[in-house]
Amino acid sequence: MTTASSTSEVLLTPAEVANMFRVDPKTVTRWAKAGKLSSIRTLGGHRRYRESEVRSLLADFEAGQHGN
Template sequence: MTAGSEIFPYQNNSGRHQRGRCGSVEVEGKLLTPGEVAAMFRVDPKTVTRWAAAGRISSIRTPGGHRRFRESEVRALLAGEGGLIDDDADS
């Protein structure tokens, strides 16, 4: 495992468990909370959760069931490289 990576069992966006070897997956890079992502996009954290539920942004579930987002993916979306977010970001 490299520095800055973590291992979590996770669920995909459909809520079904996805398991790598030994029931966990190695995650490279920093993971952000919905609140941290929301601050970057200047929206409510619930909006970020809705985006994840709709499949507009990928998320990882911690063992406790909380969503986490890859910082590299979020930064790419902010730079306009993902085309994920529409003008209804505040809804």
């Protein structure tokens, strides 16, 4: 995990997010393109995701899974 220097927000890689949701990293990229999850681009062009946003989405996701 890396942190953004200005806000000290923890940033996650697509693989880390995918592991949390138990999906393929490509799925995480599709979610970002669809606007379900916002991403930050590194200087090298790689996507990173805010941990706080990911955890919020995960909580919503799990709540939806248990509601069925």
